[in-house]
Amino acid sequence: MKEGSRLKVKVLTAGAVGFLGAALAAGPALATTTVVGPVSISTGAAGTPEVYAGSASGTALKLSVLGQSLTAGISSAQVASDLSAVASAVGQLAPVAATASQQASVKGNNQTQAPAQQCGTPPLPTLPSPFPALSAGPACSNVIAGVKDGQPTAMAQGTVADITANAAATFTTVLQPVLAPVQQIFGDLNQIAPSLNPATATVSQLLNVLQNSQTLGLHLGESSSMVQTVAGKVTALNIASGGEVDILGIGGSPVAKIVIGSSQAEAVYDRATGKATPSYDAAIVTVTINPLPATGLAAQTLTVAPGQSLTILQGTPLQSTITVADGTSTVNKDGSVTAVADGVSLDLLQGLGASSPTATDGGIDLALAESTASVGGKPAIPAAPVVAATSITPPAIKALPFTGSTPTLPLAGAGLLAVGIIGRRLRTWMRRPAV
Amino acid sequence: MTMQKSPDRLVSYLRNHKAARWAISGLSGALVLAAIGLLGYPFFTNIYQTNLQSRLAHQLATDPSLAQQFRNDAVPVGDSLTRIQIPAIGVNVVVVEGTSEADLMAGAGHYPGTPLPCEIGDVAIAGHRTTYGRPFSNVDRLVPGDRIILTTPVGSCTYEVDRAPFVVLPSDTSVVANTPGQYTLTLTSCTPKGSASHRIVIKAMMVGVPTQA
Numbered sequence: 001m002k003e004g005s006r007l008k009v010k011v012l013t014a015g016a017v018g019f020l021g022a023a024l025a026a027g028p029a030l031a032t033t034t035v036v037g038p039v040s041i042s043t044g045a046a047g048t049p050e051v052y053a054g055s056a057s058g059t060a061l062k063l064s065v066l067g068q069s070l071t072a073g074i075s076s077a078q079v080a081s082d083l084s085a086v087a088s089a090v091g092q093l094a095p096v097a098a099t100a101s102q103q104a105s106v107k108g109n110n111q112t113q114a115p116a117q118q119c120g121t122p123p124l125p126t127l128p129s130p131f132p133a134l135s136a137g138p139a140c141s142n143v144i145a146g147v148k149d150g151q152p153t154a155m156a157q158g159t160v161a162d163i164t165a166n167a168a169a170t171f172t173t174v175l176q177p178v179l180a181p182v183q184q185i186f187g188d189l190n191q192i193a194p195s196l197n198p199a200t201a202t203v204s205q206l207l208n209v210l211q212n213s214q215t216l217g218l219h220l221g222e223s224s225s226m227v228q229t230v231a232g233k234v235t236a237l238n239i240a241s242g243g244e245v246d247i248l249g250i251g252g253s254p255v256a257k258i259v260i261g262s263s264q265a266e267a268v269y270d271r272a273t274g275k276a277t278p279s280y281d282a283a284i285v286t287v288t289i290n291p292l293p294a295t296g297l298a299a300q301t302l303t304v305a306p307g308q309s310l311t312i313l314q315g316t317p318l319q320s321t322i323t324v325a326d327g328t329s330t331v332n333k334d335g336s337v338t339a340v341a342d343g344v345s346l347d348l349l350q351g352l353g354a355s356s357p358t359a360t361d362g363g364i365d366l367a368l369a370e371s372t373a374s375v376g377g378k379p380a381i382p383a384a385p386v387v388a389a390t391s392i393t394p395p396a397i398k399a400l401p402f403t404g405s406t407p408t409l410p411l412a413g414a415g416l417l418a419v420g421i422i423g424r425r426l427r428t429w430m431r432r433p434a435v
Numbered sequence: 436m437t438m439q440k441s442p443d444r445l446v447s448y449l450r451n452h453k454a455a456r457w458a459i460s461g462l463s464g465a466l467v468l469a470a471i472g473l474l475g476y477p478f479f480t481n482i483y484q485t486n487l488q489s490r491l492a493h494q495l496a497t498d499p500s501l502a503q504q505f506r507n508d509a510v511p512v513g514d515s516l517t518r519i520q521i522p523a524i525g526v527n528v529v530v531v532e533g534t535s536e537a538d539l540m541a542g543a544g545h546y547p548g549t550p551l552p553c554e555i556g557d558v559a560i561a562g563h564r565t566t567y568g569r570p571f572s573n574v575d576r577l578v579p580g581d582r583i584i585l586t587t588p589v590g591s592c593t594y595e596v597d598r599a600p601f602v603v604l605p606s607d608t609s610v611v612a613n614t615p616g617q618y619t620l621t622l623t624s625c626t627p628k629g630s631a632s633h634r635i636v637i638k639a640m641m642v643g644v645p646t647q648a
Contacts (some may be wrong), residue, residue: 273593274643379643399605400634401534401544401561403571404625413473416466423463430449430456 052269052377053080053336054236058223059343060160060243062367072139073160077225079152079234081377083109087156087225091120091139100138104145104154112146151229159222160243217246217254220368221262227375234269238371242283245346245366247318256312257288258322263341265327265371274379278339280327282306283369285344287322317351319360336376343370477566484542484568491515491529491541495588502588508551513538516545516587517552519560523581524573534561542568546611552585552620553592553645559611559621564628564635571624574637575600583620583639590647594620594639602626602633610636 060073072092079085084107091100100120104113119140140159146152221241228235242260263283269276285304289312304310306326313319325342332338346366354362449455472479494501495515504510512533520527530552534544543562550556562571583594603610611621618641626635 272643272646381640381642397534397546397548397608397611400603400608400611400623401539401546402536402605402625402631403539403561403563403623404565404629404631409473409476413470413476415470416473417470420463420466420470423459423466427456427460427463430446430459 048378048381049081050271050377050380051081052229052234052271052375054078054227054229054234054267054269054373054375056225056227056236056238056265056267056371056373058225058238058240058263058265058369058371060158060223060240060368061218061220062370063218064365073158073220073223073240075141075156075158075223075225075238077145077154077156077227077236079154079227079229083107083147083150083152085145085147085152085154085227087143087145087154089141089143089156089158089223089225091118091141091158092160100141100158102141102143102156104143104156106145106147106152109147109150112144112148114144114146117142153226153228153230155224155226155228157222157224160220162217162219217244218366219244219246223371232271234271234375234377236267236373236375237264238266238373239264240283240341240343240369240371242285242344242369245348247313247320247348253290255290255318256320257290258320258346259286259288260344260368261285263327263343263369263371265339265341265373267337267339267373267375269337269375269377271377271379274335274377276331276335276337276375276377278329278331278337278373280329280339280341280371282327282341283324283344285310285322285324287312317349317354319350320363321347321350323347332376334376335378336374338372338374341369341371344368480540480566481568484540487541488529488568491531492518495529498588505551505588512547513541518586519543519570520584520586521574521577521581522584523578524576526570526573528562528568528570530560530562539563540567542570549611549613552587553590553618553641555616555618557611557614557617557619557621558585559623561623564624564626571622572628574622574624575626575635577637582642583622585620590645592618592645593642594618595642596637597640598638600635600637602635605631605634607634610634 055076055078057076058074059071061071063070063072070092072090074088074090076088077086084105086103086105088103089101100118102115102118104115106113117140119138121138142157142159143155145154220243223238223240225238226235227237239262241262244260245258246254247256247258261284264281265278266280267276267278284306287302287304287310289300289302302310304322304324306324309321309323311319311321323345325345327339327341329340330338344367346364346368348364348366350360350363351357352362352364354360449459492515495518498515501510501515504514505516510516510532512535513531515529516532517530518528519530528542530543530545531538531541532545532547533539534546538544539561543560545552546559546561549559552558562574563569564571564574577596577600579596579598581596583596585592585594610623620639620641622637622639623634625631626633
């Protein structure tokens with residue numbers, strides 16, 4: 001590596017746009033619907049009508065860097081037996097205002113609210129040097145809420161825009177610690193440079209190639225929430241689509257590709273039996289390591305199952321840790337149930353922006369594919385029909401039926417057994433000759 | 436000549452007469468067999484009830500005339516009427532119509548004259564505690580909120596215990612009095628276990644709506 005050469009590392013910055021709390025304050029309608037927890041069902045007395053409630057919510061992406069965070073792809077749906085349905089979705093939350101935020105809400109039979117899809121490009125602040133600016137494509141939201149023939153339904157979807165960054169500035173404090181481990185990954189750059197690009201004759205030209213490549217790319221899915229009342233069941237379902245994270249794309253193929261599957265949380269309430277059932281499918285993550293062809297190393301694919309953790313590119317500033325959480329299903333005291341698929345957390349490029357050249361407390365943190373669903377209810381208790389008052393007459397029986405046993409039977413049996421044994425002994429004694 | 440005392444004369448007679456010894460032997464054998472019968476009575480009743488339940492379950496599931504008889508409130512005494520399930524204490528038996536001693540050999544019987552299962556009013560069912568399969572052996576453990584499911588030839592319904600079990604005298608028949616305008620269920624059995632001095636009563640109220648078969 002020539003001295004003075006600089007490797008411009010394009011980093012997708014979290015850029016981050018603010019705190020979630022401030023964003024919630026900016027979007028009061030969303031604040032009331034994103035908090036989803038177990039539904040609360042109270043027991044009724046005779047003559048109590050049926051009661052049920054269901055809710056589903058999810059988040060496609062939560063991103064944080066340097067203590068600042070961004071949340072994108074949020075959806076929430078709720079229905080209740082009072083014939084109310086509410087659906088909310090946000091494309092992206094920013095500290096100033098939410099982007100592509102929508103809500104549909106109805107209460108009463110045979111009503112529907114289905115606003116048109118809303119999309120927007122969130123305004124993102126510019127981070128101070130040396131972090132490059134963050135840019136994002138449009139984020140969208142879709143919501144539908146309705147009640148038909150006494151059956152409420154709510155559906156919401158929040159779509160995450162691709163988030164990218166084109167690094168325009170270089171940061172010298174990061175270069176040195178990055179160069180050595182990059183060499184470890186790729187071998188002598190002088191040797192591999194020609195294999196990357198036949199026209200690249202020098203390392204400096206290679207570095208120019210790297211400068212125009214993305215070091216980190218996020219391509220994520222959406223969060224879809226649905227609660228519907230069909231065929232005697234209330235079903236709450238949330239699917240948070242996963243996505244793909246590419247680290248250090250060189251020559252068209254990333255050194256590390258992290259593919260996150262979708263997560264799903266579902267809760268179903270049977271209105272006839274009053275039983276609720278939760279279930280979840282946690283996301284599965286596949287990590288593919290693609291060393292450069294010049295290194296002679298083969299590609300490697302690893303699967304990170306729920307409950308497991310994996311660290312890649314260890315010992316380099318690009319070190320990244322993938323943790324896949326499992327899910328939980330809970331039956332609450334009132335019979336309602338909650339299913340949670342906890343999603344995936346990625347701690348990427350831990351050496352960038354760290355407290356020291358060898359520390360790994362920097363980088364970008366992502367939380368993806370979180371889903372929650374909750375339902376509960378109580379069937380109706382028939383009310384007393386209006387009938388003429390009649391005297392309560394006991395049935396024609398003198399006593400409640402005998403349905404037990406008496407202690408005399410075993411006592412009699414023991415007595416007879418004793419007498420029988422005595423009789424057998426007496427006979428034996430009788431057979432002996434008289435003395 | 437000395438006078439023998441009575442016991443000595445009896446012993447002497449038994450020693451000298453083989454037939455008398457055989458009689459004692461036979462009598463003592465019979466007493467032992469009778470004792471085995473008395474001590475094993477609960478065990479034998481359980482075997483009988485198990486065989487009977489098998490026939491009753493088949494009748495409840497397959498007899499095409501049972502549904503019409505149920506609708507007409509004309510199920511013959513001793514025939515299958517409903518299945519009772521109490522998940523909290525593991526009860527799952529077929530209840531027959533009638534509460535006579537012969538009817539209750541099935542384990543549990545429906546009080547004649549009380550409403551049919553899932554109908555309006557107080558449905559009353561009696562069950563054995565310690566013999567004939569002892570289906571109501573653990574009814575004392577039921578607590579408010581426990582579910583009782585009745586499955587009849589024409590549908591099913593669910594009741595929920597609404598008060599703790601309580602004890603009454605056998606003569607207190609008011610516990611199975613009708614409850615006009617309400618959907619209730621009363622279970623009775625003997626208490627304490629092994630005794631018939633009192634009756635334990637469980638009260639339940641219907642939840643949800645009856646479903647059709």
